[in-house]
């Protein structure tokens with residue numbers, strides 16, 4: 001690293017494996033996971049299951065594949081309908097693939113401001129009699145990364161259970177949700193039949209996602225992973241990084257504290273709109289009055305600050321382990337600059353004085 005502040009806020013997937021993680025990868029004992037004898041993958045899957053509070057877990061290359069495999073494993077027949085919140089990764093980015101590869105029509109339903117699924121449309125859909133797969137997300141990326149408390153999913157879990165449906169939790173950032181609520185990760189999966197858990201976001205592994213569920217469900221998922229070409233061979237090298245990542249769950253509290261600082265600093269900028277979620281994690285969104293998100297993204301990029309555009313003028317900052325207070329200061333300074341270009345440079349008090357205005 002150059003020592004310069006790290007100003008890439010596009011995603012926590014941008015975290016690179018650090019020296020300790022690379023050492024663990026270099027030292028990993030491996031087998032061939034297609035034959036089920038890679039000891040490091042075995043360890044990751046059993047430690048992952050323990051963390052998630054599920055009977056078993058399987059390692060997949062990505063959370064996108066983990067969600068797809070979960071839906072395929074949960075759907076008893078082709079065409080099993082899927083319900084997901086409108087503001088979720090599955091509804092926004094995965095629905096087309098779900099339709100194409102799982103032949104699953106996706107119904108996107110309302111969520112409340114915190115990102116929790118509205119139970120009423122779910123209830124209505126479930127009473128049609130078809131078996132459904134219901135997906136929820138925690139943390140909720142498109143609701144400013146809000147961390148839902150475990151109690152928020154109780155009603156949904158009861159409803160799903162009552163109708164014999166399957167509840168899948170897209171917990172790509174579930175570790176952030178657990179840390180934000182000071183609870184073990186296993187508390188966050190209560191009532192879910194399966195859970196996706198990303199190793200390659202804030203936890204810093206280069207690749208990998210765990211899919212947890214009952215032993216029977218995970219067996220089915222393993223078969224589907226093979227069919228999809230997601231079975232890997234000497235993947236103990238990756239699992240070693242995943243095991244390091246699991247150790248780092250408590251460190252996410254540092255990312256959250258820094259995100260809170262970033263939100264405070266951005267909020268100070270004139271005109272900035274920084275929505276506050278009920279329980280912030282590592283995501284901060286901001287917009288400036290009248291400025292389209294693509295223009296704001298560009299102006300921040302002009303100052304070396306990289307973010308992703310969302311919609312309605314908002315751009316997204318994701319804080320992770322490679323950021324520090326200097327990164328936050330750089331981000332705030334870039335936002336001031338972006339706003340000034342819109343308003344014209346603010347005149348300094350000395351200029352005003354010389355013009356007799358003060």
Ligand SMILES: *Cc1c(COP(=O)(O)O)cnc(C)c1O
Pocket residue numbers: 013061062063064065089090137141170171172173198200209
């Ligand atoms: C990032 C993310 C995914 C996809 O993860 P990949 O590993 O990049 O495929 C899925 N769901 C949610 C909620 C995510 O944040």
